[in-house]
Amino acid sequence: MTTRISKIKALLPILLITALCHAQISGNQVYGSSNSNSNRAQKNQTISVNNSMLTVSISILMNAKADGFVMTLGLNQEAESVKVCNAQINSRIDGFLAKIKTLGIQKEDRYIDFISQTKVYDFTVEGTTAKQFEKGFEIKKNIIITTKNSNDLEKLITFASEFEIYDIIKVEYFNEHSDQIHNNLFDEALLMTEIKKDKYLKSFRKKSVGTPEANEVFEVYFPKNQYKVYQAFESAEIETNYNNRNATYMKKIARKNKSFYYDGVSTAGFDKIINPNQTEVGIQYTLTLTVSYKIDTSI
Incomplete structure (x- = not known):
């Protein structure tokens, strides 16, 4: 127990440094308004199980260059x-x-x-x-x-x-062959689903019976909907003297430049990301496959 506590204490400075590094590279985008519609993190439950049913969900994100x-x-x-x-x-x-x-x-x-x-x-x-x-x-x-x-x-x-x-x-x-991209993502998700299912059944000595039920969600995200805008500036204020009726104040507002940046689908929560380090703005594809297996309750 003492050794385990020592290891945890040793990890704390590393975790703190990591958190600080993320804070330091946030950039001027922090001036923008929060919008969780286009780049919200996935929160899929990968495995759900009860006495008679095993449900496995796999989510894949693919970054593809435009053809x-x-x-x-x-x-x-x-x-x-x-x-x-x-x-x-x-x-x-x-x-x-x-x-x-x-x-x-x-x-x-x-x-x-x-x-x-x-x-x-x-x-x-x-x-x-x-x-x-x-x-x-x-x-x-x-x-x-x-x-x-x-x-x-x-x-x-x-x-x-x-x-x-x-x-x-x-x-x-x-992309000229988006249908092929869909088929490849489906095959990859199905393979990963089978691996997770087999691992669970083997670990708990269970067997599946009958025909599984499946549900698939395939989505495409184009760049035109993935851009955000912000304005980064700090402005002074002018306090006017309302008690002095003879005083006239005019405030000329300086032009503030707007910045736009590409903010694609967040990679958080996906089981697999294809082309994770692609720097060129392109098209993003997501596929979530959920398969439910009946468990043999006679064992």
Whole structure:
């Protein structure tokens, strides 16, 4: 007993140092609001047993790099007539599409989506009277591009800016064989379930009978839903003198930069994590398999 207590005491400083290390590397993200929806830790009960039933639950998380990306760019054009407006926006689009051919992006990898064509109005002011008049037209279009090379994304943004295309609407990630990923995760979870079940039955000299019952939950997490925002700053306060009616105070608020960061599904609580150290932002897959076995109560 004395030896065991000594070992525990020896471990306490190590545990304390570990806790301090985690505190020191929390970073400025501590300024952000707490949100447990997208990266909540799993709390699955891996084994549950009673006199007649053994339930085993296995959870697996997989970090996968994207096989490709779909970028949507938005642009608009104003002119006095529809004909001129359409010609000008098409000229910008054609120039951009010709430029991206150097990246190997072919015709089948891009699509022009016509969004809207609207009238534009303005006002003339004469004295105290403001009169509205029709100024021209505005056309909006989106350019949708598919690429399998993540390095192309920055180049596409740079090329787009040369043609006054600045609106990066969204970037979607995809895997071409997500069905195969699902099958692999299921097979891995089933294997781990069998190992746990066999270990328990062997340890307690039990046997399973009949056909087991199973339940599976498969989920996919895309990067667009996994980003968080925070603002890290400390601000001074201004105390105004409300008793002095002649004093006037104006407070100009300085611009505070917002930071965004990727915060994927927490790895806590999973029985197995595939590609745990992947630094590239990608797609996350989780699979939880729960299997219930009937126990032979006659033994």
